[in-house]
Structures are given as structure tokens and as C-alpha cells.
Amino acid sequence: MQLATWNVNSLNVRLPQVLDWLQAHPVDVLALQELKLTDDKFPHEAFSALGYQAQVFGQKTYNGVALLTKAPAQDVVRNIPGFDDDQSRVLCATVDGVRVIGAYFPNGQEPGSEKFDYKMHWLEALRAWVRDELAQHPQLVLMGDYNITFDDDDVWDPEGLRDTIHCTEEERYHLRALIALGLHDGLRLFPQPPKSYSWWDYRDFAFRRNRGLRIDHILVSDAVKARATACEIDKTPRKNERPSDHAPVVMTLG
Numbered sequence: 001m002q003l004a005t006w007n008v009n010s011l012n013v014r015l016p017q018v019l020d021w022l023q024a025h026p027v028d029v030l031a032l033q034e035l036k037l038t039d040d041k042f043p044h045e046a047f048s049a050l051g052y053q054a055q056v057f058g059q060k061t062y063n064g065v066a067l068l069t070k071a072p073a074q075d076v077v078r079n080i081p082g083f084d085d086d087q088s089r090v091l092c093a094t095v096d097g098v099r100v101i102g103a104y105f106p107n108g109q110e111p112g113s114e115k116f117d118y119k120m121h122w123l124e125a126l127r128a129w130v131r132d133e134l135a136q137h138p139q140l141v142l143m144g145d146y147n148i149t150f151d152d153d154d155v156w157d158p159e160g161l162r163d164t165i166h167c168t169e170e171e172r173y174h175l176r177a178l179i180a181l182g183l184h185d186g187l188r189l190f191p192q193p194p195k196s197y198s199w200w201d202y203r204d205f206a207f208r209r210n211r212g213l214r215i216d217h218i219l220v221s222d223a224v225k226a227r228a229t230a231c232e233i234d235k236t237p238r239k240n241e242r243p244s245d246h247a248p249v250v251m252t253l254g
Contacts, residue, residue, distance in 0.1 A: 001096060001227075001253040002027040005143040005216055006237075007104070007199075007246035010036045011064075015043055017240050022050055025234070027250065028070050029095050031102025033145045035064030042066065059088035065104050065144070071096045083125035090126075092133070098224065098253075099137035101130070103144035108165050116165075119147075123174040131181050134221060142183065143218040145199075145246060148175050150185065154214035156197065166215055178219060186218035186231040186251045198233050199246050207238055218251045227253040 004027045008014040011032065022030065030052075035042070039058045047054050047068055057078045058064040065088060067073060073093035079085050092101045103126070108119035134140055148171040152158035161167045179185070187196070197212025206212060218231060230252040238247045 001098070002250060003029040003100065003141055003143065003218065003253070004248050004250040005031040005033070005102065005145070005218060006248040007033040007145040007216060007244060009034050009244040009246065011043070012037055013242060014244055015046065017237055017243070019046060019050065021237055021248065022052070025250065026050075029100055030068040031091070031100070031143050032066040032068065033102070033104035035059075035066055036061060037064060055091055055093055057088045057091050063088045063104060065089060065091045065102055067091045067093055067100065067102050069093070069095045080122070080125045080129050082129070083122070085122070094137070097139055099133055099140040101133070101140070101142045103142065105145060105147045107147050108171065110165050111163070111168050111170070120170065120174075127174065127177055127181065130178065134181055138221060138223045140221040141218060141224055141251075142178070143249070145215060146175070146217050147215050148172060149213055149215060150175055154197070156195065156211040156213070166213055182222055183219040184222070184225045186220050186228060187214075187233070187249065189225065189228055190231055196233055198249055200238065202245055216246055216249050218249055220251070224253065229254045
């Protein structure tokens, strides 16, 4: 079983790239973020032609998430239960016995802002919900665009970007708190090249110079960790013409 996450930064723009990628990498589950379209605009037929069913939670202009699955998605949940939110950020479903949560974490804009405060409250609500989900579903995967780095190894310029958005201690506390629930950073279960990032700014030739951040993560429960055989960042789509600024992260389970 293979699971992947990819912030496509507008599915309208990136649809041909996503379809090409799926043909080359026919993963069993793909979590998409930043669809930037409403549910009625989602291209179900295009994915159905490749053998995928789509669960969609869209939003006009901003946000929007989807889960593409080969097997039927069961017990679907949209957004964090009990958390009042008008932004489409979370889709959860059980697929082949694995509880999969695909999420687009808030950006937060900058420390001290209202958007940062929203991010902190959102992260608190997410953690409480994930704790409950773990209790019910030992096989659980939480993947998506987290908009948070774990530590300096996830940052091309750790000193220059210290305490800026994605790299604050407040944000990283919440990542560690998720790990403390019994989750594991899927990528770091396996050896990775140094300076392995999943996002690069469009400006200043950041991708060419590998000035990036690792903010797209796959966290897995103990039971899924025991099945994991590989995890990697696929940088190839970032080389496309008009690419997303994010690259897919892919985990393989035995």
C-alpha cells in the first residue's frame, strides 16, 4: 500500500501534472491540499478514468482538500469535529483498514497575528481529535501540508529564519505534541539525503538553489510504522513548467 500527500496550489492549474504523476506513481491514497475550487468544480471524471474515487471538501479561491483512493473511503469526516471553522482543511476516511487524515494546516502568516492565533487554536483542536481517533483506529496516518518544520534540519537557513513563520517554537511545540500521542515522522524512519525539503519559494531561484523547507509530513501510528518500508520526497514535479511550490511525499507500507 502506498500513500502520498501533495499540496497542488490550485488543482485547476495543476490537474494535468497530478494526472501524469498518478499514472507514473499509482499510489493507493493521495491527499491533496489547496484545491482552490468548490466541490461542484472538482474533476471527478478525470480521476475516475485512472481508477480513483474522490472525497472532496472544497472552497472557492482558498484552501480545499481531497482524498483520492482506489478502494472505497469509509466513515468520512470533514474538518475537525467540534471545532467551528469556515475553512475547508481536513478530510478523514478509513481506506483498506487504515484511518487516513489528510490536512491543510493553517499558514499562520506571522507570529502575533490573528491568523497565527487561529493556527494555535486549530492545532490544539486537531491534537485532541487525533488522540480520540488513535484510540479508535490503531492504524492511523496523518498527512498533509503542516506549514511547520520540525527542527533546523528542515530549514535551508536555520538562523536566518529562526522564529519566523513555520519555524517558531510555538508551532514546533504542537508538532512534538502530535508525536507525543504516539505518532512517528514517516520520512525520518528511513535515511534521507541532507537538505531534504518539500517546499521552495517561487522567487529567487529557490528550488534551483535548494533553499527550501520541509513542511509536508506523513505522521504514522505505531501499527503503521511497523508496516512502513520506505518514505521519500519526490522532487521531480517541482521541475515542471508552472509547478506547485510543494513536492509530493510518498510512504510505502508492506
